[in-house]
Amino acid sequence: MTTHAAPPLAQDVLTVTGLGVSVGDRSLVDNLDLTIRPGERVGLIGESGSGKSLTALALMGLLPEGLAATGSVRVADVHHDIVGADENQLSRVRGNDIAMVFQEPMTALNPTMRVGAQVAEAMLIHGTRPTRRAAMSAAVDLLEQVGLPDPPGTARSYPHQLSGGQRQRVVVALALANDPALLICDEPTTALDVTVQALVLDLIVRGVIDRGAAMLFITHDLAVVATVCERVLVMYGGRIVEAGPVQQVFTRPRHRYTQGLLAASDLSVVDDRGRLATVPGTVPAAGQFPAGCVFRNRCGHATDVCASTPAWTGQDASDGFACHHPAPASEVGHG
Ligand SMILES: Nc1ncnc2c1ncn2[C@@H]1O[C@H](COP(=O)(O)OP(=O)(O)O)[C@@H](O)[C@H]1O
Ligand code: SF4
Ligand SMILES: [Mg+2]
Structure with a gap:
């Protein structure tokens, strides 16, 4: 045989x-x-x-x-x-x-x-x-x-x-x-x-x-x-909030933190009003992050449900995100 x-x-x-x-x-x-x-x-x-x-x-x-x-x-x-x-x-x-x-x-x-x-x-x-x-x-x-x-x-x-x-x-x-x-x-x-x-x-x-x-x-x-x-992990508050192929994450970010980071980066220096963009607010000290979604106190999309920890959505740890109100999959660019 x-x-x-x-x-x-x-x-x-x-x-x-x-x-x-x-x-x-x-x-x-x-x-x-x-x-x-x-x-x-x-x-x-x-x-x-x-x-x-x-x-x-x-x-x-x-x-x-x-x-x-x-x-x-x-x-x-x-x-x-x-x-x-x-x-x-x-x-x-x-x-x-x-x-x-x-x-x-x-x-x-x-x-x-x-x-x-x-x-x-x-x-x-x-x-x-x-x-x-x-x-x-x-x-x-x-x-x-x-x-x-x-x-x-x-x-x-x-x-x-x-x-x-x-x-x-x-x-x-x-x-x-x-x-x-x-x-x-x-x-x-x-x-x-x-x-x-x-x-x-x-x-x-x-x-x-x-x-x-x-x-x-x-x-x-x-x-x-x-x-x-080739791949990227996005970290905030000691957690990986999004991961995936670089091309995907940088052109179609799903997590609201990734979106903010991209808007504030060299890749897209000005926002839609022509201002230099930054992620609003500042990173809390260790131990001062909110419960639930760690980005909640800085996120423009936060609702009550964000007080609970968002589950990971995606095929595995190398490709997915953890956000209750992600950017639509088809949305191109940075909100
Ligand atoms: N030795 C330490 N003891 C207590 N807290 C620490 C120590 N080192 C780092 N931290 C805290 O852990 C958090 C993450 O730090 P760090 O990994 O250096 O962040 P980054 O490299 O992303 O800038 C920060 O809030 C930092 O103040
Ligand atoms: S889970 Fe809620 S607070 Fe966290 S990034 Fe998503 S929308 Fe914003
Ligand atoms: Mg460092």
């Missing part, structure tokens, strides 16, 4: 189920589901204070003291859950299977160590190069790949001898050193001089694509998501 087994589906690089982050009894991230397939680029957007950075830190097992994660974060080929893993287990995953680029390069760099040695060290720790000599040589190659001038000379520099843009290039080299299956970027160019932002962004995207890595890209720059990502 011959069997024609279907080829195995490529395993998801990241599977997140019911992720929560809390401090005491205060919930900061609530019930987040997310899967990322190999090579996929997913955007995570939302105003400042929405819970994006805490989500990224929870995925890396890097939450600050006092914050607790619940739920499950599974990384492909890693046989334990990130949530609840010990520091030993986590340090094997970090930088190897999953790496992160933070907003501020010095968060990731050791100020007392030459940058070439830092990149080489990352490879040696994870055993991806056999000897210190091989790792140093690979580090210099990598510094060249990320566009740093005079790679052997730069390798001998300390972080403080480099510009902010150069430091972030070193951080990108560090993050890519062991060919991670997933790169998480949290506003990776926001702290840089505007003249180098596009260059560093391009470098990150090229590094990810060349390696076939997947990416979770956190930003408030929707235009960047539109060019870089």
Whole structure:
């Protein structure tokens, strides 16, 4: 008898189920589901204070003291859950299977160590190069790949001898050193001089694509998501309020928060009266969001029913929204 087994589906690089982050009894991230397939680029957007950075830190097992994660974060080929893993287990995953680029390069760099040695060290720790000599040589190659001038000379520099843009290039080299299956970027160019932002962004995207890595890209720059990502998640008040293919979410947003965000973005700078648009009101502090729909106190479409939590409508966590009075599916543009 011959069997024609279907080829195995490529395993998801990241599977997140019911992720929560809390401090005491205060919930900061609530019930987040997310899967990322190999090579996929997913955007995570939302105003400042929405819970994006805490989500990224929870995925890396890097939450600050006092914050607790619940739920499950599974990384492909890693046989334990990130949530609840010990520091030993986590340090094997970090930088190897999953790496992160933070907003501020010095968060990731050791100020007392030459940058070439830092990149080489990352490879040696994870055993991806056999000897210190091989790792140093690979580090210099990598510094060249990320566009740093005079790679052997730069390798001998300390972080403080480099510009902010150069430091972030070193951080990108560090993050890519062991060919991670997933790169998480949290506003990776926001702290840089505007003249180098596009260059560093391009470098990150090229590094990810060349390696076939997947990416979770956190930003408030929707235009960047539109060019870089295939899918997008919209976060507000620690919850994913809408998700879907970028083209769909950006041209036919259903959730009223997504609509507001788009109206306020670079993609549509002025409203119908020619004014610069913003989402009305301000993001509440953690724990101050209304019960029910977290966007209720800022939403022009809110009614009494919005005091109850809207259910997720859609085929799965990667495509849908949670709003009692969504924009009609056919409506194009931003209300
Ligand atoms: N260590 C912490 N302790 C208590 N609250 C925190 C801590 N870190 C962040 N928060 C709060 O959690 C919320 C989400 O923060 P964050 O994830 O940084 O948002 P974003 O990255 O979307 O701007 C904010 O209200 C923030 O003040
Ligand atoms: S559920 Fe209600 S309050 Fe929330 S976004 Fe939708 S219409 Fe607005
Ligand atoms: Mg943040």
